[in-house]
Amino acid sequence: MFLSKGLNGQEFTAAGTIRVPGADISGQLTFRGARLACGRGCDALVADGSKVSGSVFLDEGFTAAGAIRLIGADITGQLSCSDAHLNGADSDGAALVADWIKVGLSMLLDKGFTAAGTISLDSGRVGRGLVWAPEEQFSGRVDLARFDAGHLEDDWGSGRPGSSRARAASTARSVQSGLGRATCRPRPRPRAAARGSPRP
Numbered sequence: 001m002f003l004s005k006g007l008n009g010q011e012f013t014a015a016g017t018i019r020v021p022g023a024d025i026s027g028q029l030t031f032r033g034a035r036l037a038c039g040r041g042c043d044a045l046v047a048d049g050s051k052v053s054g055s056v057f058l059d060e061g062f063t064a065a066g067a068i069r070l071i072g073a074d075i076t077g078q079l080s081c082s083d084a085h086l087n088g089a090d091s092d093g094a095a096l097v098a099d100w101i102k103v104g105l106s107m108l109l110d111k112g113f114t115a116a117g118t119i120s121l122d123s124g125r126v127g128r129g130l131v132w133a134p135e136e137q138f139s140g141r142v143d144l145a146r147f148d149a150g151h152l153e154d155d156w157g158s159g160r161p162g163s164s165r166a167r168a169a170s171t172a173r174s175v176q177s178g179l180g181r182a183t184c185r186p187r188p189r190p191r192a193a194a195r196g197s198p199r200p
Helices: none
Strands: 043-046 067-069 094-097 107-109 118-120 125-132 148-155 165-167 173-176 181-184
Touching: none
Parallel strands: 043 067, 067 094, 094 118, 107 125, 125 148, 148 181
Antiparallel strands: 148 165, 173 181
């Protein structure tokens, strides 16, 4: 499936599974404020192996009654799940399954994000950083085995009871945080301005 103008499902309401596996999407994949309803133990959105030349927006009140599947998806821009509510899970208890995902920019699971099941990012790769700051304390499992990101920010409710905060060091290493285990690559140092050149 090739979508030359992206896929816009903003504030869309669905009573079944949305399936776009292997889709080649030129532009944005947007489900901002959408409500995806399906039966118990179902998949609300299946986009395994899809390629998106822009960003994926499952945010701003996005609600799913089933699992979100992005296994092996390749997203050039960012994956935003800010203020998303993943209220359901599949038959294995997973709310977000994005193993082997590639995200060129950042992955945002923050600003009101909630999930009712496991979040699996096994072997995923994020170019810039993963921001984890859910609305409430997360009691489920987050799988970051072999996950790689430029920066990891684990900030469950800075200042809230039970919060944890861990930032990746400036050198490549493995970090253990409230999320699990991931590898973070060093950020490139800004080049020093040439002597005598004007400052921006």
